[in-house]
Amino acid sequence: MQYETVILELMSRVQKLEEDIAQLKATADFGNVGVQAASRRNVKVTPEMTELCYEKAKLLCNNENLNMDDLAQEVSKQTGMNFNTAKMNIHSITKMLKGEGYNRIISSDSLDLCLSLIYAEYGYGGLYKALKATKLHIEYLKTKGMATQKLFSVYNKYEQMIK
Structure with missing residues (x-):
């Protein structure tokens, strides 16, 4: 089994989840945290x-x-x-x-x-x-x-x- 490929695929999924969480925070928070999360995502x-x-x-x-x-x-x-x-x-x-x-x-x-x-x-x-x-x-x-x-x-x- 190619562990490196599996690990990299999992890292891609983690990155997507991090971006989704940042987007959720951006829509839930009305302070600076939301603005920072939205700008970091893009x-x-x-x-x-x-x-x-x-x-x-x-x-x-x-x-x-x-x-x-x-x-x-x-x-x-x-x-x-x-x-x-x-x-x-x-x-x-x-x-x-x-x-x-x-x-x-x-x-x-x-x-x-x-x-x-x-x-x-x-x-x-x-x-x-x-x-x-x-x-x-x-x-x-x-x-x-x-x-x-x-x-x-x-x-x-x-x-x-x-x-």
Whole structure:
């Protein structure tokens, strides 16, 4: 059994529950707590958030003794990114750096930025690994019936660079 996949699926469900609770609090409370919960729920992943997740993923690749939860918490505190979203992004980027398939979705904008950062820092070899991981990711998403057009477009952009 693939425990990592099960754990990541459960983390997605927990994130959804956290968002639902935040929405309920926003509608139930009339003070600042409700406003904060509503605004936190709709936080869009920014390039700065993605870049920080990338930096944390590099640290994790270089030192597997680091705790991903601690790294995700740092990203969350510094940027306002949801903890579970940060954790899933760090996980996915780590897999890209290693050339391994990943199952957690990251936005096409985040993917584009990550591939750009990987290419700038690790050259063709790093980009090749990241594209291998991304191709496996897209194939996984297709088996789940999920839309992959934007991700595939980003993939093709960078695949042209290594041909």
